[in-house]
Amino acid sequence: MGKSIQMLDLLRRMAPAWMDDGLCADHPDPELWFPVSKASDAAADARAVCVSCPVIGACGIYAVAHGIGYGVWAGHRMDVQRENKRLRARYDPNYRPPAPPKPDARGVCARCGQESLQRNLSGDPPRCRGCARGHTPIGIVHAHMQTLIDAQWTLRAIADAAGLDRSTVRNIWHTKTGHVTPANADAIRAVGPTQAAAS
Numbered sequence: 367m368g369k370s371i372q373m374l375d376l377l378r379r380m381a382p383a384w385m386d387d388g389l390c391a392d393h394p395d396p397e398l399w400f401p402v403s404k405a406s407d408a409a410a411d412a413r414a415v416c417v418s419c420p421v422i423g424a425c426g427i428y429a430v431a432h433g434i435g436y437g438v439w440a441g442h443r444m445d446v447q448r449e450n451k452r453l454r455a456r457y458d459p460n461y462r463p464p465a466p467p468k469p470d471a472r473g474v475c476a477r478c479g480q481e482s483l484q485r486n487l488s489g490d491p492p493r494c495r496g497c498a499r500g501h502t503p504i505g506i507v508h509a510h511m512q513t514l515i516d517a518q519w520t521l522r523a524i525a526d527a528a529g530l531d532r533s534t535v536r537n538i539w540h541t542k543t544g545h546v547t548p549a550n551a552d553a554i555r556a557v558g559p560t561q562a563a564a565s
């Protein structure tokens with residue numbers, strides 16, 4: 367007699383009356399309720415019997431109330447955490463599913479006014495990471511660049527006058543939010559509309 371059959375036998379002798387009505391009680395292959403393999407279909411045959419069992423509710427309540435951690439009960443493998451949890455969610459009145467993670471609250475940087483995830487803000491008043499590092503909010507640089515562009519400067523001309531890579535200046539202009547290093551921001555802001563304009 368296999369170990370699992372012995373366990374089932376012992377359980378039956380101590381069992382509440384409803385177990386006699388379980389379809390597994392006189393099933394010719396009780397080993398089906400004790401799959402060894404963890405494969406997802408290893409308990410498929412037992413599950414197929416459980417779904418039409420007249421005492422499936424009592425079985426689920428019993429398994430949950432006794433904290434059973436082996437075998438298939440009410441169609442659930444109690445040795446598989448995911449299934450065990452699912453049965454508890456259904457039959458344990460005290461079961462509280464873990465709270466879903468809260469969406470990250472957002473806040474506003476007191477210096478640049480840009481919205482950030484709360485965890486990316488620090489200090490009081492709160493500052494975003496870029497501001498905390500002393501970088502220049504991109505909006506300030508954009509405002510200056512816009513003045514130049516209105517005065518017929520091209521991005522290439524701004525880059526050349528600022529002594530910066532053209533790709534750097536292009537990236538700054540096309541980036542919507544964030545910060546610019548102080549050196550790059552100062553170089554761009556030093557370019558004046560009265561300087562020799564667009565080439």
Ligand code: SF4
Nearest residue numbers: 388390416419425440
């Ligand atoms: S639900 Fe499944 S495990 Fe429970 S008594 Fe019925 S057949 Fe057996």
Ligand SMILES: [Zn+2]
Nearest residue numbers: 475478494497
């Ligand atoms: Zn900021």
